[in-house]
Amino acid sequence: MIATDPTSMSYDEHGNPMYKNRRTISSADRALINAFREIGNMGDRLNLPKMIADRANNLFKQVNDGKALKGRSNDAIAAACMYIACRQEGVPRTFKEICAVSKISKKEIGRVFKLILKNLETNVELITTGDFMSRFCSNLGLPTSVQKAATHIARKAVDMDLVAGRSPISVAASAIYMASQASADKKNQKEIGDIAGVAEVTIRQAYKQMYPRAHDLFPADYKFHTPVEQLPTQ
Incomplete structure (x- = not known):
């Protein structure tokens, strides 16, 4: 028989021994x-x-x-x-x-x-483009004006059914690309993709779906640094 050394034991609040053997x-x-x-x-x-x-x-x-x-x-x-x-x-x-x-x-x-x-019988709330917009734009160092324009562009693109089947993250990334390209704070697809966690090709594909209606996507009061006509086509 092997006895346990009582001095090596810990006790709970009721005085019962607490064993710390991992095998238990x-x-x-x-x-x-x-x-x-x-x-x-x-x-x-x-x-x-x-x-x-x-x-x-x-x-x-x-x-x-x-x-x-x-x-x-x-x-x-x-x-x-x-x-x-x-x-x-x-x-x-x-x-x-x-x-x-x-x-x-x-x-x-x-x-x-x-x-x-x-x-599991669990639900997750539907993610929208707005859930990520603030964080992505902040991490990219973009001003509030670009963030607001990107949010507007993404919402309009969804409402106009231009990006059917695209994930909210890819739509948000593409909207940021469009808004930034029209501003003085331009970001390329790689920079945005690295922050958003989406491939450049994914941003490019969503942007190409949105580009033909770019005139209709920007807020009416947006101050363009680069006109819509001079935006990249893809």
Whole structure:
């Protein structure tokens, strides 16, 4: 028999011994602890309030308890849960932004995100172009006038059904490109794509759909530095 040294034990508030042997923690509990730690780290790197990490933790536990995504990486599930929690709390982040603070690729986060929505009875609010516009323009160092014009352009393009099938992020990026090209603070497609997390070709394709109606997309009071007629055609 091997006796336990009582001086090495910790006790709870009721005087009961608390054992710290890792073998007493089940593998399921260990997976939860590790996932919650990873979610907390992602939240810290994104400078998000704790309530968003808490929501992501609850989502992860639902997925974990349901065993619907058995075989998927817990880190991928944690990243997708953080993405969903951000959207539900009204501070959406792109797949690229979640990817940057996790070990998971954008493609895998997107794949697991769809599986979670399919297997859990959870909803995410519809993302609009305006959700990203302020952050993207700020990160690009663009003035408020360009941001307002880009927001107007994106909304009008959607209302006029010019960008059917395009994601809100790609529409926002294309609208920023159009607005900036008409201003003195021009940004190219690569600069915008790096911030928005979309490929240059994606911006170019959406822009080409919008360009023929550019005259109708700008706000009536927009002060052009470069006239519409001189904007890039693609």
